[in-house]
Structures are given as structure tokens and as C-alpha cells.
Amino acid sequence: MLRQMALVALLVMSLPAEACWRLSGTFAVDGESWRFDSKVEHNREYVFPAGTFILKLTLKPQDKKRATLVYVVHERKEKNLILVTSGDESDLEAGKLRDIYAKGATGQPNSIISVKLTDI
Numbered sequence: 001m002l003r004q005m006a007l008v009a010l011l012v013m014s015l016p017a018e019a020c021w022r023l024s025g026t027f028a029v030d031g032e033s034w035r036f037d038s039k040v041e042h043n044r045e046y047v048f049p050a051g052t053f054i055l056k057l058t059l060k061p062q063d064k065k066r067a068t069l070v071y072v073v074h075e076r077k078e079k080n081l082i083l084v085t086s087g088d089e090s091d092l093e094a095g096k097l098r099d100i101y102a103k104g105a106t107g108q109p110n111s112i113i114s115v116k117l118t119d120i
Helices: 002-018
Strands: 020-029 032-041 045-050 053-061 066-077 080-093 097-102 111-119
Touching: 020 045, 020 053, 032 045, 032 053, 066 097, 066 111, 080 097, 080 111
Parallel strands: none
Antiparallel strands: 020 032, 020 111, 045 053, 053 066, 066 080, 097 111
């Protein structure tokens, strides 16, 4: 009985670790570049401030080795947020660096997001 309880406890504690990734990379826009490195969970939005820009990333799983990255870039101007670009990039593979070239909205600069996923 004690073994079964220990086994169940181990399974419950290890389940959240399966849905975690380490997301690292760089974000460049308008000639400036910023680095980010964070542990992320599936389907949660993460916000990375970068000067006057705000990068929002959400990771959606496809299978154990692939995921889709949804990104939104805003720019702070006075008290307003202006959409610079948004989109998604599918088939990101764990362990491989991927460059995302995001075309800016009308009158907005283009962005480059380089990401690398590492399965934790």
C-alpha cells in the first residue's frame, strides 16, 4: 500500500514537469536587440519588455518534440499601445534555433525573433 501511494505521489509531482520548456533567444526591431531566456508552460502568455517594445509569446504544443509559437509585438507611445506585428510560427522543434522574420503592420518596423526551445 505504501509503495502504491509513493508511486502515485511521484506521478503527480512529475506531471507538471512534462509540460515545461525553456525558451531562449533574441528579439530585434528597429536596429536594437534584446535577449530573453525563460521557463515557459504550454498555453500561457509570457511578456518580455524590450525598450519601448513589448513582446508577448505563447507556446502551444503539437506533440512532444514540436510546438507552435504565437507572438504579438506592441510599441508603447505615450499612454497607448500600438500593434507592430503579430502571427504564429508552427513546427518549432526542440533543440533547434529558429529565426522568425515578422513583417510590421502598415507604417511599423519589421521584427526578427530568434528562438530555441529546450525540453525540460
